Amino acid sequence: MIAGLKHKVAAAVACMTAAGVAFADADLDRAMKDPGNWASQAGDDYNQRYSALDQINAGNVNKLQVAWTFSTGVLRGHEGSPLVIGDMMYIHSPFPNNVYAVDLNTQQIVWKHTPKQDSAVIAQMCCDTVNRGLAYGDGKVFLQRADSVLEALDAKTGEVVWQATNGDPKLGAVNTNAPHVFGDKVITGISGGEWGVRGYISAYNIKDGKMAWRGYSVGPDAEMLMDPAKTMTWADGKMQAVGKDSSLSTWKGDQWKIGGGTTWGWYSYDRAENLLYYGTGNPSTWNPTQRPGDNKWSMSIWARDLNTGAVKWVYQMTPHDEWDFDGINEMILADIDVKGTKRKALVHFDRNGFGYTLDRVSGELLVAEKYDPAVNWATHVDMNTGRPQVVAQYSTEHNGEDVNSKGICPAALGTKDQQPAAFHPKTGLFYVPTNHVCMDYEPFEVEYTAGQPYVGATLAMFPAPNSHGGMGNFIAWDAGQGKIVWSKAEQFSVWSGALTTAGDIVFYGTLEGYLKAVNLKDGKELWSFKTPSGIIGNVFTYLHKGKQYVGVYSGIGGWAGIGMAAGLEKDSDGLGAVGGYRDLQKFTNLGGSLTVFAIP
Amino acid sequence: MADRTTLIAATVAVASVFAVAALPARAGGAEYPTREKVEYVLACMREGDRPQQEMLYKCSCVIDKITELMSYEEFTKDSTTSNALSIGGERGEVMRAYVDGRRLARELRTVELEARKACFLE
Numbered sequence: 143m144i145a146g147l148k149h150k151v152a153a154a155v156a157c158m159t160a161a162g163v164a165f166a167d168a169d170l171d172r173a174m175k176d177p178g179n180w181a182s183q184a185g186d187d188y189n190q191r192y193s194a195l196d197q198i199n200a201g202n203v204n205k206l207q208v209a210w211t212f213s214t215g216v217l218r219g220h221e222g223s224p225l226v227i228g229d230m231m232y233i234h235s236p237f238p239n240n241v242y243a244v245d246l247n248t249q250q251i252v253w254k255h256t257p258k259q260d261s262a263v264i265a266q267m268c269c270d271t272v273n274r275g276l277a278y279g280d281g282k283v284f285l286q287r288a289d290s291v292l293e294a295l296d297a298k299t300g301e302v303v304w305q306a307t308n309g310d311p312k313l314g315a316v317n318t319n320a321p322h323v324f325g326d327k328v329i330t331g332i333s334g335g336e337w338g339v340r341g342y343i344s345a346y347n348i349k350d351g352k353m354a355w356r357g358y359s360v361g362p363d364a365e366m367l368m369d370p371a372k373t374m375t376w377a378d379g380k381m382q383a384v385g386k387d388s389s390l391s392t393w394k395g396d397q398w399k400i401g402g403g404t405t406w407g408w409y410s411y412d413r414a415e416n417l418l419y420y421g422t423g424n425p426s427t428w429n430p431t432q433r434p435g436d437n438k439w440s441m442s443i444w445a446r447d448l449n450t451g452a453v454k455w456v457y458q459m460t461p462h463d464e465w466d467f468d469g470i471n472e473m474i475l476a477d478i479d480v481k482g483t484k485r486k487a488l489v490h491f492d493r494n495g496f497g498y499t500l501d502r503v504s505g506e507l508l509v510a511e512k513y514d515p516a517v518n519w520a521t522h523v524d525m526n527t528g529r530p531q532v533v534a535q536y537s538t539e540h541n542g543e544d545v546n547s548k549g550i551c552p553a554a555l556g557t558k559d560q561q562p563a564a565f566h567p568k569t570g571l572f573y574v575p576t577n578h579v580c581m582d583y584e585p586f587e588v589e590y591t592a593g594q595p596y597v598g599a600t601l602a603m604f605p606a607p608n609s610h611g612g613m614g615n616f617i618a619w620d621a622g623q624g625k626i627v628w629s630k631a632e633q634f635s636v637w638s639g640a641l642t643t644a645g646d647i648v649f650y651g652t653l654e655g656y657l658k659a660v661n662l663k664d665g666k667e668l669w670s671f672k673t674p675s676g677i678i679g680n681v682f683t684y685l686h687k688g689k690q691y692v693g694v695y696s697g698i699g700g701w702a703g704i705g706m707a708a709g710l711e712k713d714s715d716g717l718g719a720v721g722g723y724r725d726l727q728k729f730t731n732l733g734g735s736l737t738v739f740a741i742p
Numbered sequence: 743m744a745d746r747t748t749l750i751a752a753t754v755a756v757a758s759v760f761a762v763a764a765l766p767a768r769a770g771g772a773e774y775p776t777r778e779k780v781e782y783v784l785a786c787m788r789e790g791d792r793p794q795q796e797m798l799y800k801c802s803c804v805i806d807k808i809t810e811l812m813s814y815e816e817f818t819k820d821s822t823t824s825n826a827l828s829i830g831g832e833r834g835e836v837m838r839a840y841v842d843g844r845r846l847a848r849e850l851r852t853v854e855l856e857a858r859k860a861c862f863l864e
Binding site: 218219267268269270271553554555559577579581601602603604605613633634635637653654655672674675676678698 | 826833835842
């Protein structure tokens with residue numbers, strides 16, 4: 143905390159001189175310009191998850207066959223996707239966060255990086271030992287380890303160039319997010335909202351790993367890098383300055399010190415504005431009665447100057463959260479038509495079930511509509527105040543401690559979790575993997591103990607009633623109008639990130655393990671293939687020697703393929719292989735794997 | 743490496759067994775893709791401690807029985823649910839806190855136990 147404060151002062155000084163001027167990373171720029179690469183987790187800075195490749199298209203996608211596979215040899219959930227730069231593919235794994243550089247000419251491992259992390263970290267991770275992938279830039283590959291150490295690896299050799307410690311895992315400050323390279327910075331967040339971690343986002347210099355700035359989500363203005371007179375927010379139908387102590391005044395006493403607002407999602411960057419966009423998670427604890435106030439700025443969308451971290455604008459989606467609707471989901475930037483006007487928009491599908499469209503330059507709220515008709519905890523978002531109109535029956539605060547609030551939609555995991563949606567420039571639509579699950583929620587009193595879970599609610603979940611009976615949908619969304627264009631029912635929640643391509647198709651994975659290709663226009667299924675395990679990773683595509691490939695991780699944490707062995711219902715199953723590195727050949731069908739497809 | 747060679751050999755053997763066995767298959771069995779059955783047999787063999795050839799016979803027997811007892815759609819739904827129950831964290835919690843989830847997992851367990859008994863695999 144002390145070290146963090148010192149950096150804050152340094153950053154505040156830097157603020158005066160460098161704000162607004164973008165510094166590019168030439169190496170990453172070059173890599174991203176070539177659509178044959180998949181140089182960042184979303185393929186671009188805008189989080190669009192769109193590829194200009196069109197060899198695989200709606201007419202021939204049904205001919206896809208498995209071209210090659212790679213097993214990570216690690217059990218547990220496989221999120222994110224590999225990166226491809228030139229002839230090299232960079233593959234990552236869940237804890238212990240192994241990294242493999244694979245030569246695409248031979249599919250042989252060129253180098254591997256196997257970090258030695260204290261396995262005590264596993265117990266500090268609320269939501270599986272996932273890792274959402276690597277970043278690339280300046281000839282380096284960046285790995286955000288679970289134990290919060292951010293590592294820069296030489297892309298050619300795998301040697302560690304620099305390391306930075308981003309948090310204290312003993313206090314539950316661990317990492318699952320992918321680092322993001324924007325300009326000359328590596329941006330990374332922090333997890334641990336369930337441990338009472340006070341969230342922040344940090345920028346490290348790409349060259350040497352020195353912290354450039356850190357901005358907290360809650361607390362004093364200076365530590366959030368907010369200027370009470372210049373940082374703007376939406377109120378009374380217009381943008382207004384946030385004013386002094388905009389966070390402190392919304393917390394009881396010093397609860398903000400363990401207030402959450404963690405930052406483990408997908409960030410985006412607008413170079414023209416030099417603004418970084420991301421979301422903050424739930425306030426701690428899950429029991430709302432224990433933390434009166436709006437709990438700002440948890441559950442918010444943020445725009446910060448990339449060079450200094452200074453907050454340009456911020457918007458809180460769910461004041462005083464009562465349901466664990468983290469606001470961390472991806473921020474997608476797109477220039478789209480919003481109610482008849484061309485806008486530089488930011489589109490965000492929040493866990494709270496509302497799809498938000500904001501002007502990403504000014505921060506104005508333009509659209510906030512439900513992207514699943516089942517959403518019932520609020521009737522609508524008041525466009526004047528920007529606040530959701532909560533329905534008393536579903537208010538866990540209103541109903542009180544030790545009362546079971548029933549039939550709340552969506553469930554705590556949200557109408558969508560982190561699994562990122564995709565945008566297609568041709569249709570101007572967003573393609574969104576969703577949950578269709580509701581819950582009963584009973585909050586109870588908890589006491590904070592450093593390094594311990596700080597949750598305070600018991601939940602039960604079920605598919606949305608009076609619907610198709612399934613637990614998910616894959617939808618096309620018009621963010622300019624706030625309307626669902628088409629919706630494809632899924633048996634299970636869709637926990638995989640989507641990919642759109644110039645071949646007029648959308649890809650996504652399912653919990654059954656199917657990689658699916660559907661038609662852009664109507665969601666009609668064109669092709670599917672069942673991979674060895676459930677898919678919670680993100681689909682990606684690349685070109686090698688002139689041929690287009692599509693790939694995805696599979697691996698959810700259970701045993702691959704079948705659930706036949708007795709006793710696999712327990713949470714701890716599969717833990718045995720998490721800590722140790724095992725022989726890949728021997729376990730070729732177990733654990734997570736990458737499956738890559740092409741047209742023969 | 744030795745393991746891998748035997749695995750490949752087993753795959754070929756299993757594949758040819760299915761090529762023959764697929765002909766008289768019932769309505770239920772016919773809809774199971776070859777890939778699914780081979781995958782099941784390989785995983786089943788890996789978990790067994792009997793000689794490889796014996797496991798091949800028994801595991802092939804088990805999957806054939808399963809295809810008689812449940813449709814491929816049911817099998818996929820049940821096995822997905824069963825696997826998802828072991829996901830760590832909040833997503834797994836969705837499945838664990840889902841009443842039907844445990845029922846579906848038990849359904850698959852019951853069918854598998856019956857199939858294993860019928861194939862001397864216990």
